Amino acid sequence: GREWTEVGSLAEGLEGRTVLVRGRAQTVRAVSKKMAFLIVREKGFTVQCVLSVSPDVVSLGMVKFTTGLSRESYVDVEGTVSVPNSPIKGASQQVEIQVRKVYCISKAVPALPINIEDAARSELEIDKALQAGEQLVRVNQDTRLNFRVLDLRTPSNQGIFRVQCQVENIFRQFLLSEGFVGIHTPKLIAGSSEGGSAVFRLDYKGQPACLAQSPQLHKQMAICGDFGRVFEVGPVFRAEDSFTHRHLCEFTGLDVEMEIKEHYSEVMDIVDRLFVELFDRLNERCQKELEAIGKQYPFEPLKYLRKTLRLTFQEGVQLLKEAGIEIDPLGDLNTESERKLGQLVLEKYGTEFYILHHYPLAVRPFYTMPCSDDPTYSNSFDVFIRGEEIISGAQRVHLPDFLATRAEACGIDVKTISTYVDSFRYGAPPHGGFGVGLERVVMLFCALNNIRKTSLFPRDPLRIAP
Numbered sequence: 001g002r003e004w005t006e007v008g009s010l011a012e013g014l015e016g017r018t019v020l021v022r023g024r025a026q027t028v029r030a031v032s033k034k035m036a037f038l039i040v041r042e043k044g045f046t047v048q049c050v051l052s053v054s055p056d057v058v059s060l061g062m063v064k065f066t067t068g069l070s071r072e073s074y075v076d077v078e079g080t081v082s083v084p085n086s087p088i089k090g091a092s093q094q095v096e097i098q099v100r101k102v103y104c105i106s107k108a109v110p111a112l113p114i115n116i117e118d119a120a121r122s123e124l125e126i127d128k129a130l131q132a133g134e135q136l137v138r139v140n141q142d143t144r145l146n147f148r149v150l151d152l153r154t155p156s157n158q159g160i161f162r163v164q165c166q167v168e169n170i171f172r173q174f175l176l177s178e179g180f181v182g183i184h185t186p187k188l189i190a191g192s193s194e195g196g197s198a199v200f201r202l203d204y205k206g207q208p209a210c211l212a213q214s215p216q217l218h219k220q221m222a223i224c225g226d227f228g229r230v231f232e233v234g235p236v237f238r239a240e241d242s243f244t245h246r247h248l249c250e251f252t253g254l255d256v257e258m259e260i261k262e263h264y265s266e267v268m269d270i271v272d273r274l275f276v277e278l279f280d281r282l283n284e285r286c287q288k289e290l291e292a293i294g295k296q297y298p299f300e301p302l303k304y305l306r307k308t309l310r311l312t313f314q315e316g317v318q319l320l321k322e323a324g325i326e327i328d329p330l331g332d333l334n335t336e337s338e339r340k341l342g343q344l345v346l347e348k349y350g351t352e353f354y355i356l357h358h359y360p361l362a363v364r365p366f367y368t369m370p371c372s373d374d375p376t377y378s379n380s381f382d383v384f385i386r387g388e389e390i391i392s393g394a395q396r397v398h399l400p401d402f403l404a405t406r407a408e409a410c411g412i413d414v415k416t417i418s419t420y421v422d423s424f425r426y427g428a429p430p431h432g433g434f435g436v437g438l439e440r441v442v443m444l445f446c447a448l449n450n451i452r453k454t455s456l457f458p459r460d461p462l463r464i465a466p
């Protein structure tokens with residue numbers, strides 16, 4: 001076979017070499033009948049290809065054929081790498097290809113619903129271009145999502161989903177190295193697992209069923225099945241009826257469940273080490289991707305400590321109070337107070353990543369273990385990045401009768417979860433765990449303003465296609 005070079009790896013070291021690349025014809029500019037410039041893009045990287053008529057190599061016909069290529073057509077280009085005298089604007093690679101041959105592999109329709117170059121610009125660049133009188137279209141979120149396969153081709157999107165893949169990969173590697181076993185729990189289940197109403201109901205061969213709202217019940221049952229420490233990466237379904245920047249109807253859950261020897265802080269210890277490792281590795285392995293994302297959506301690198309800050313819920317309420325914000329000490333934080341607390345924590349402790357624990361029991365799901373010394377509170381925690389929740393976790397109730405009582409108290413019909421409750425009747429270890437929203441981690445690590453940007457084909461209350 002022939003040897004292919006990736007556009008992203010074209011560099012000065014290849015000067016004089018003959019290369020073959022395959023990618024998108026991003027733009028073609030004819031200078032004259034004898035000369036044209038073709039920008040070829042592959043995986044978000046771009047290279048300028050120069051066509052110049054020369055006897056026996058490049059014909060007038062080839063220049064004409066190339067300038068007639070529709071944008072986004074898939075092409076092969078063969079040529080020699082050269083280093084220009086001045087920096088190249090409009091391409092990521094700082095070398096050119098002196099073209100010998102251009103082949104079209106697959107034509108794109110001439111009128112595209114999204115112009116990739118416009119879709120790849122930052123808000124600041126768009127404002128400047130419009131002021132300078134340039135013709136361009138501001139591509140809105142809905143249009144991007146309607147034509148997602150085109151939108152996904154921008155360098156920032158190429159970065160976002162590669163970062164997301166690394167988050168999952170690092171999560172998995174870390175937990176495997178800590179003795180966790182990867183599991184897969186059913187997504188078709190008999191009832192709600194979080195006690196909420198936000199479930200997608202369906203007919204399961206004549207029986208009522210729903211799409212799993214979380215792997216909660218079955219990951220705990222895996223602990224009863226003696227796996228000791230488990231994790232899962234899988235889809236989570238929530239029939240959200242509100243339309244927010246951070247809720248999806250389907251997202252990817254990174255779930256953990258583990259035996260606890262003495263205290264729920266053992267679970268927070270895992271969160272702490274897992275996330276410091278995650279952030280370190282992302283910054284180290286995803287430099288190019290983070291740079292590509294930041295070019296379109298500028299952001300400051302996440303500030304985090306080597307040992308994650310832990311505050312109790314009461315300390316959080318106190319911090320807010322000192323800042324003049326009164327919160328019900330036994331209620332939950334709302335989006336606004338979470339944000340505010342994030343700012344206060346950053347000012348006082350210099351971190352944008354922290355754990356808030358010892359929540360009031362009343363605001364936690366039925367399976368949460370109350371504190372033994374004060375059952376108004378619970379052995380539970382949430383974790384925040386830049387003032388927004390990415391994780392909920394807790395020690396669980398492992399005593400079956402008490403679990404049934406708690407479920408009743410939370411308005412859940414115990415009959416619907418009887419096999420779950422019964423699984424604690426055969427001897428159950430104390431245990432706890434947590435759930436992470438993958439799309440939220442990527443969104444907040446990169447300070448993006450909408451979770452739809454970090455979901456490949458987002459599902460929200462108004463969108464089930466594409």
Ligand code: ATP
Pocket residue numbers: 242243244247332333334335389392
């Ligand atoms: P969890 O399921 O653990 O609570 P979550 O991030 O989905 O995770 P929610 O319970 O949906 O959190 O919301 C957390 C807080 O955000 C709630 O206390 C609520 O006040 C607020 N909130 C939720 N939805 C909205 C919304 N649509 N608009 C404004 N605030 C909201």
Ligand code: AMO
Pocket residue numbers: 194213214215216238240246247248249250251253255256389390391392393394433434435436437438439440451
């Ligand atoms: P919770 O309901 O808080 O907890 O969900 C865990 C994490 O999942 C993410 N998340 C969402 N992401 C996108 N769209 C949504 N609609 C959405 N809802 C939640 C958040 C959240 O922190 N069983 C417990 C976890 C546990 O205790 O182990 C649970 O599901 O990042």
